[in-house]
Amino acid sequence: MKTILKWSLGAAAGLGLVVACSDAENIFKEMIPETNDQPTTAQVQGYVFRPALVDATDANIRQLKAPAGFTITKYAGELGKPRMLAVSPAGHVYFSDREAGTVTLLRDSNNDGLPDSKTTVANLKQAHGLAVYAGKLYIATVKEVYSAPINTDGTLGQPQQLINDLPDGGQHANRTIAFGPDGMMYITVGSTCNACAETNPENATVLRANPDGSGRKIFAKGLRNTIGFGWHPTTKELFGLDHGIDWLGDEEQKEEVNKLVQGADYGWPYIYGEGKYNPADRPKGDTTYQQYLQKTTLPLLTYQAHSAPLGMVFYNGTKFPAEYRNDAFVTMRGSWNRSVPSGYKVVRLHFENGQPTRFDDFVTGFLIDNNRSQFGRPVGIAVHTDGSLLFTDDNNGVIYRVSHGG
Structure with a gap:
């Protein structure tokens, strides 16, 4: 069932909700002054639509589509709710399950391209982000970061807590972690809300x-x-790819591709997309929207609103055609705040001369029944040591493998 919501925004009244029952076109009419001495008005038609979940049957998996020469197979199933992925130099595959609070190791002892054992190697409440660095597996929960030495067989030693005071999770509690070319640890910390002025300066950041x-x-x-x-x-x-603000309509806010630079401010919650004003949230104090826009770093590219980019990995393997090398793959977990679903796919982000230029579909077909049902919401993604691409689905508990050639 579709629910149609009309939002009315007022400078004095704040945010009000009116439920309407028409199929009129999406509206985004606004008057947004620079200061509070005039009223702010905006009307947005928003939708809630969640495609029904169906099983990842062999028949459904067979109809998944990828470019010519690529093959999509089930790498592992019945995994609970697998989220983020990490692969060690030895080829050990790790995935997190935030709901279960576990990190699991998949091993392929006979090198046939499929795992033949599954072992829980860490139990940490709300474990999510994973990174392999300097012989250790790093694990991020909502408020903590741990590291654990990786044994020869891929199992882990005792996790050591490195951080215990990351900000509260709120609406966005899925921390991710990686190590840069500078040898430093980078941690993503989402906002506690859809759009608001955060009280903790570490929310809505990369640390x-x-x-x-x-x-x-x-x-x-x-x-x-x-x-x-x-x-x-x-x-x-x-x-990095940033999630757009909800409840601005079917086509707003688009997902952002940002070049992340030290000290930069990317505008949320006041400025979004190509420099647009968020009518529900005005910059604090005497700062005007225009002044905030001047110090905002705008995205290099945008992608269809509400697609929900989750994982991103640059392809550095040698098994895909040469044209794929140094491009990125992104999992789009899929929308709920849109009348026609977006996302539910894996996309390729092209880079030319080191800069992002466009998106192309890479793995599609998870939406079926004329977009009314789905059997997969892609989340984590990693390049395996054999050059294949792995990605998780946390709805049906599957990890998929994309390979090229024989």
């Missing part, structure tokens, strides 16, 4: 710290919820 967790500082801010991020293999520049 940077030493590998032992010390020296933590804000690297970049104004990022509503950047989960997928990574460094271009050649230029070593950092890029």
Whole structure:
């Protein structure tokens, strides 16, 4: 069932909700002054539509589509709710399950391209972000970061707590973690809300710290919820995909591709997309929208609103055609705040001369029954040591493998 919501925004009245029952076109009519001495008005038609979940049957998996020459197979199933992925140099595959609070190891002892054992290697409440660095597996929960030595067989030693005071999770509790070319630890911390003035300056940021967790500082801010991020293999520049604000209509706010630079402010919650004003949230004090816009770093590219980018990985393997090398793959988990679903796919982000240029579909077909049902919401993504691409689905508990050639 579709629910149609009309939002009315007023400078004095705040945010009100009116339920309407028409199928009129999406509206975004606004008058947004620079200061409070005039009323703010905006009307937005918003939808809630969640495609029904169906099983990831062999028949459904067979109809998944990828470019010519690529093959999509089930790498592992019945995994609970697998989220983020990490692969060690030895080929050990790890995935987190935040709901279960576990990290699981998948091993392929006979090198046939499929795991033949599954072992829980860590039990940490709300474990989510994973990164392999310097012989250790790093694990991020909502408020903590741990590291554990990786044994020869892929199991872990006792996790050591490095950080225990990350901000509260709120609406966006899915922390991710990675290590940059500078050897520093980067941690994403989403906003506690859809759009608001945060009280903790570390919310809606990317943080940077030493590998032992010390020296933590804000690297970049104004990022509503950047989960997928990574460094271009050649230029070593950092890029990330930020989730747009909900309840601005079917086509707003688009997802953002940002070049993440130390000290930059990416505008949330006041400025979004190509420099647009968020009518529900005005910059604090005497700062006008225009003044805030002047200090905002705008995205390099945008993607269809509400697609929900989750994982991002640059392809550095050798098994895909050469044209794929140094491009990025992004999982789009899929929409709920849109009349026609967006996302539910894996996309390729092209880079030319080190800069993002466009998106192309890479794995599609999870939406079926004329978009009324789905059997997969892609989340984590990683390049395996064999050059294949792995990605998780946390709805049906599957990890998929994309390979090329024989």
